[in-house]
Amino acid sequence: MRNFIASLPKAELHVHLEGTFEPEHIFAMALRNGIELGYESPEAIVAAYDFHDLPSFLTFYYKAMHALQTEQDFYELTYAYFEKAAADNIVYVEPFFDPQGHTSRGISFATVINGIHRAQQDAEQNLGVKSNLIMCFLRDMSAESAMEHLQLSLPYKDWIIGVGLDSDEKDNPPMKFKAVFDRARAEGYKLTMHCDVNQKDIVSHIWECLNDIDVERIDHGINSLEDDALCAEIAKRELGLTICPVSNQFVVQTYTTDEIRSMLRKGMKPTINSDDPAYFRAYLNDNFEALVEHGNFSQSEILQLVKNSFEVSWLEPTDKNGYL
Numbered sequence: 001m002r003n004f005i006a007s008l009p010k011a012e013l014h015v016h017l018e019g020t021f022e023p024e025h026i027f028a029m030a031l032r033n034g035i036e037l038g039y040e041s042p043e044a045i046v047a048a049y050d051f052h053d054l055p056s057f058l059t060f061y062y063k064a065m066h067a068l069q070t071e072q073d074f075y076e077l078t079y080a081y082f083e084k085a086a087a088d089n090i091v092y093v094e095p096f097f098d099p100q101g102h103t104s105r106g107i108s109f110a111t112v113i114n115g116i117h118r119a120q121q122d123a124e125q126n127l128g129v130k131s132n133l134i135m136c137f138l139r140d141m142s143a144e145s146a147m148e149h150l151q152l153s154l155p156y157k158d159w160i161i162g163v164g165l166d167s168d169e170k171d172n173p174p175m176k177f178k179a180v181f182d183r184a185r186a187e188g189y190k191l192t193m194h195c196d197v198n199q200k201d202i203v204s205h206i207w208e209c210l211n212d213i214d215v216e217r218i219d220h221g222i223n224s225l226e227d228d229a230l231c232a233e234i235a236k237r238e239l240g241l242t243i244c245p246v247s248n249q250f251v252v253q254t255y256t257t258d259e260i261r262s263m264l265r266k267g268m269k270p271t272i273n274s275d276d277p278a279y280f281r282a283y284l285n286d287n288f289e290a291l292v293e294h295g296n297f298s299q300s301e302i303l304q305l306v307k308n309s310f311e312v313s314w315l316e317p318t319d320k321n322g323y324l
């Protein structure tokens with residue numbers, strides 16, 4: 001099965017570039033930029049990982065971002081992820097980035113996106129990995145800040161395919177960002193939002209994504225299974241759900257294999273993704289292998305999940321056909 005998974009050309013639709021920041025790179029970049037993070041070695045960084053819920057992960061995730069200072073840093077972060085992706089036989093990616101995590105530290109939007117974009121171009125040329133970037137807003141920051149960043153992104157519109165919403169979901173419902181997402185749609189961006197596993201008010205957040213925001217995809221969305229009408233509506237709209245099994249294991253202590261099977265059975269379109277692979281120590285193939293190990297997934301189930309990723313991707317239909 002390992003070889004089977006490795007041999008399949010795959011797409012990844014839920015990976016945070018800042019979540020691909022490997023401890024060796026955090027350490028080296030912090031040193032090179034004179035940033036004091038308080039760790040003596042890459043091993044000390046890993047030893048500090050203690051993720052058991054979303055906030056405990058996010059605290060560390062934002063702390064490590066301080067090591068990223070220059071355009072070259074963003075280039076190296078992004079290119080290193082694409083090298084990992086190529087090794088996993090990923091041919092297409094829609095990666096997320098979190099500009100507010102950087103502008104809030106005094107790093108310009110241009111520094112961030114120029115570095116990422118150059119790495120995307122080089123990865124397509126040198127590694128054969130194509131990608132389209134998704135800009136995420138941090139939902140624990142204000143709607144005004146999100147709108148400002150939407151404005152900042154407009155000169156780079158051709159480099160960004162869509163917008164998403166991530167960070168701490170508690171008391172930060174989709175509706176808080178309705179005006180921002182309406183404007184983003186009017187500017188031509190595709191729309192997705194995180195509905196993280198087992199967060200407060202999660203089922204109503206997913207309904208808001210459908211009824212008020214009119215998203216074109218849902219990131220995570222595991223808890224939709226608690227509401228039959230919600231599942232039926234997601235299936236009817238053919239909305240993709242970007243599920244992250246190893247990430248879920250950190251939050252709910254299961255790889256959510258039963259939930260993924262339920263979605264397949266209900267005609268929903270789950271896809272498999274790595275989320276923050278450097279922190280969760282699992283890239284995309286590892287996530288598929290977890291389904292085999294912990295849920296005894298068959299080759300045909302794996303194939304269906306891989307096919308779903310291309311189907312619900314934001315590739316042009318003509319480009320999609322080449323992969324399906």
Ligand code: HPA
Pocket residue numbers: 016019054061166167168194196247275276
């Ligand atoms: N959920 C919410 N915010 C995030 C995540 C996530 O899985 N990863 C990075 N930011």
Ligand code: ZN
Pocket residue numbers: 014016166194219275
């Ligand atoms: Zn995520």
